[in-house]
Amino acid sequence: MKPVTRLRIAIQKSGRLNNDCMDLLLKCGLKIKTSQNSLLCHVENLPIDILFVRDDDIPTLVMDDICELGIVGENVLLEQVNTNKNYSITKKLGFSRCRLSIALPSEIPYVNSASLQGMRIATSYPNLLKQYLDQQNVQAEIMTISGSVEIAPRLDMADAICDLVSTGRTLEENNLKEVEQVIQSQAVLIKTQASISSEKNDTIDLLLRRIDGVLKAQESKYIMFHLPKASLQSIRQLLPGCETPTVVPLDGMADKVAVHAVSGEGVFWSTLEKLKMAGASSILVLPIEKMMN
């Protein structure tokens, strides 16, 4: 039988991770045609298949070597895998950021983690919560429930909850206050530790280079402005994360130049205001679509 040479990547079929995963893969140049119910998609222009699954299945698919790569939240990964880590985190992807936090009704007094002693805490993350409570030397009752954790205190099923928080709105709406952070999480690209054919390794390398390019481009901005030649030295420290800027002469303006630079750290209004005070004019900040060093 011919070995499978197409690389398999597992991503979430639908939910909070799906859009950002698809966006990333499309920006990496993968031609993906999805149909609503398909679980497997053949990438047209690269030897890659994409498997659409529930996020909870992704760590197992990668660790059992059914998929070489997977994209999943650190929260799911760390909850499922304590020991026998048969995967490596290849890249932190910067999206789906959230935190797993302990929260309790606003009116309940709270001093520090010792205040949780003896409480009933509802969560879908019993392993991460237990690990945290053990570290803090707190004995509490962990009540594992699979969803709608935030209503448990109102139903008197629990005294506190431990759930994912991103904006904090759900906690606020349920009159809960966040008191402890158990972990911070973001989407990560994980890779199997089983041995991989050299063809698949080449495809992984290509994909990783492109993901790097997409992530760098997202963080970076292209800045252009006009500047009196005399101010060139003074603006260097105002350009955050810029390598040597390109300085271009301006037609008919002997005392001014155009400065172009790539900033690796994003550009804030305060930076533009400082540049203007240093004599810059016609300042433009542009997004960068792709980058390769």
Ligand code: PRT
């Ligand atoms: O069906 P499937 O099993 O694949 O999906 P799922 O329902 O288990 O997960 P899904 O799609 O809800 O979330 C997927 C991943 O997104 C999570 O595992 C996290 O890594 C990440 N993520 C980021 C979040 C949040 N932010 C988030 N805010 N996952 C859930 N939430 C929920 C949270 O549980 C709470 O109910 O949003 C509510 C809080 O949000 P705020 O903004 O009100 O604080």
Ligand code: ZN
């Ligand atoms: Zn899930």
